[in-house]
Amino acid sequence: MSATQSDPQQRPADSRSRLTDTIRSNRLAQVGVVVVLLLAVTAVFGPLVSPYDPxxxxxxxxxxxxxxxxxxxxxxxxxxxxxRLLYGARLSLGIAVAVTGxxxxVGTAVGLVAGYAGGWVDEALMRLVDxxxxxxxxxxxLVIAGVLGPSLVNVMLALAVVGWASYARLVRSNVLALRNREFVxxxxxxxxxxxxxxxxxxxPNVVAPVVVLATLDIGGVILGTAGLSFIGLGAQPPTPEWGTMLASGRTYLQQAWWLVNAPGVCIMITVLGFNLLGDSLRDMLSPTQSAQMEQL
Incomplete structure (x- = not known):
């Protein structure tokens, strides 16, 4: 029985060491960390220093x-x-973190139950995931949000409902590989x-790949929220949300280019930052786990 298998508490320390080494040796990872940190600071403190009402x-x-x-x-x-961009950063990041959470x-719970219980329980849960x-x-x-009606809460619910299946499949595959190991x-x-x-x-042995998937997922949730708000199913005016700002500014694209460019660039940089951070986290995993992530 190896130490990495029998001592789950050692794995977080090893993972932190590999993560630190990866970030130090990878400039793209450093860019991702900087972007995410700046976004977090902007979301928390930006609205507090602005002299205007959004x-x-x-x-x-x-x-x-x-x-x-x-x-x-x-x-x-x-x-x-x-x-409005500063308030939108707080709103977009808060929604993304909540939905991803x-x-x-939900996905981790379903994956654990399916992978460890096996039998008809596994079969039933995986057919739902499929x-x-x-x-x-x-x-x-889009269908769920359209049925429930235009609302930011409904968009959050819709994105949460459609996104947990990838976590369930990832966790189940890891549990199936672990449940017959010597330490179990x-x-x-x-x-x-x-x-x-x-x-x-x-x-403790499925935390790392799940965290990587969640990091990559945040960018997708931000894009999904902005997209649904852009077509009128998400945040409603005058809420300062990036997708809503894009929708209201497109009418004045030739007259006032900054109305579309500003929120568009913010969305692009934010998604890029989380993707770069997620890729750097994935690099520290084993090749098998990295392959599993690429299939999701």
Whole structure:
């Protein structure tokens, strides 16, 4: 029985060491870390330092170009674009973290139960997962959000419902590979309960790939939220959400280019940052786990 198998507490320390080495040796990983940290700081503190209200209209300053008083200009209702972007960063990041958290918890629970229980339980849960994965996620989310009605809460619910299946499949595949290992068998022979085996031996060994998938998933949730809001199913005006800002600014694309470019660039940089961070986390996994991630 090797140390990495029998001592789950050693694995987080080894993972932190590999992650540190990966970030130090990979400039793209460093870019991802910097972007994510800047986004987090902006989302938390940005709205606190802005002198403007994100929804207050000032028709005397409609469509003003970027200037010292309005670094990213104003929109068609005279609202400061930079202020709305800062509030939008908090909203977009909060939604992405919440939706990804729900996906992670539900998918991990289903994957653990399916992989460890086996038999008809595994078969039933995996057929449900296969059914969800058979539909394009954004199309299924579009249908759910359309049925429930335009609302940011409904969009969050729709994205959470369609996204947990990938976590379930990833966790199940790891549990199937772990449940017959020596350290799990030893725990069973010692009379440990199923709960003890799952909490003590299985969960610590599936945390790393799940965290990687969640990191990559955040960018997708941000894109999905912005896309559904862009077509009118998500956040409703005057909510300062990036997708809604894109939708309202497209009418003035030739007259006020900053209305579309500003939120578009923010979405692009944010998604790129999380993808780079997720790729760097994936690089520290074993080749087998990396291959599993690429299939999802």
């Amino acid at each position: 929804v207050e209209q000032n028709l005397a300053h409609q469509l003003e170009p970027p200037s010292p008083s309005h670094p990213l200009g104003t929109d068609q209702l005279g609202r400061d674009v930079l202020t 729900v996906r992670l918890v 059914t969800l994965l058979a539909f394009p996620g954004i199309v299924l989310a 068998t030893s725990a069973r022979l010692l009379g440990r309960s199923r709960t003890h085996v799952v909490v003590r031996h299985l969960i």
